[in-house]
Amino acid sequence: MIIDYGATPPIKTLSLGDGSHLANYRRVYASSEKASARGETTLDQWFANVDAAGIDLTVIKARDVETTFGGRVTNEAVAEVVAAYPGRFLGFAGVDPNKGMTAVRELEYAVRELGLKGLNLQCFENQLAIDDRRMYPLYAKCVELDIPVNIHVGINFSLKSSPDFGRPEMLDRVLCDFPELRAIASPPGWPWVQELLAVAWRQPNLWIGLVAMRPRLMAVENSGYGPLMQYGRTVLKDRMIVGTAWPMQPMDRVLDEVRALPIEHDIAARWLGGNARTFLGL
Incomplete structure (x- = not known):
């Protein structure tokens, strides 16, 4: 089973809206977004590409950055897409930690009533550190609800936010305080890859999302991604998860590049689906 841990199908309700704070991403990813036909792919074409790539399940994520950048992909919108296409999607909730207890209540409603299966936190968009105490009620609620949390780790390319919000060391402090929390660092921490690997080696409940990066870079000398492949095929082989x-x-390029890496076939299979099944509790 192949699980795409993170994609945004061309459905209007899954768009963040203005997204002007992410304008620099369009420059950084211009070449790869052109290759994916961003803005030109219909939903039918997208599903055809998913099927051609052999992807069985796609994780889609809500986001709430209203208090900082005025945008939101609502939990209701994600739940509606999951319900409209049975078996094709698994949804994560998105809440804004700056909203305090409102965010906690929204998370509980999204899981218990809407059927979403995890929490998505893009800390650089909420302009909060991963270990900010305003995040802690949400981490506690994730443990109570037995759902995983997706946390943006590594540099961000928004010129309206700070890269410091993505430092992996902050995750270690959170997981020491919440040892039962099931978390994934996604993207995988560049340029602090080794710092993230050290945290993951220490913390048994931390997975690493190989998302928003070219998998082939793990085999390119001096790219900074090489240690992910070394540890991902050995001590952390059960905790690497691929998203397109x-x-x-x-999509097909991401999967092909994973399969072309100098790693064992069974390791690639874990990265492409087996580990996600465990992380998502499937």
Whole structure:
């Protein structure tokens, strides 16, 4: 079973809206987004590409950055897409930690009533550190609801936010305080890859999302991604999860590049689906 841990199909309700704070991403990913036909792919074409790539399940994520950048992909919108296409999607909730207890209540409603299966936190968009105490009620609620949390880790390319919000060391402090929390660092921490690997080695409940990056870079000398392949095929082989990040990258290219890496076939299979099944509790 192949699970795409993170894509955004061309459905209007899954768009963040203005998204002007992410304008620099369009420059950074211009080449790969052109290859994925961003803005030109219909939903029918998208499903055809998913089927051609052999993807069985796609994780889609809500986002709430209203208090900082005025945008939101609602939990209701994600739940509606999941319900409209049975068996094709698994949805994560998105809440804004800056909203305090409102965010906690929204998360509980999204899981218990809407049927969403995890929490998505893009800390650089909420302009909060991963270990900010305003995040802690949400981490506690994730443990109570037995759902995983997706946390943006590594540099961000928004010129309206700070890269410091993505430092992996902050995750270690969170997981020491919440040892039962099931978390994934996604993207995988560049340029602090080794710092993230050290945290993951220490923390048994931390997975690493190979998302929004070219998998082939793990085999390119001095790219900074090499240690992910070394540890991902050995001590952390059960905790690496691949996502295409479409439309930031073409789906088939991501999967082909994973399979072309100098890793064992069974390791690639874990990265492409087996580990996600465990992380998502499927």
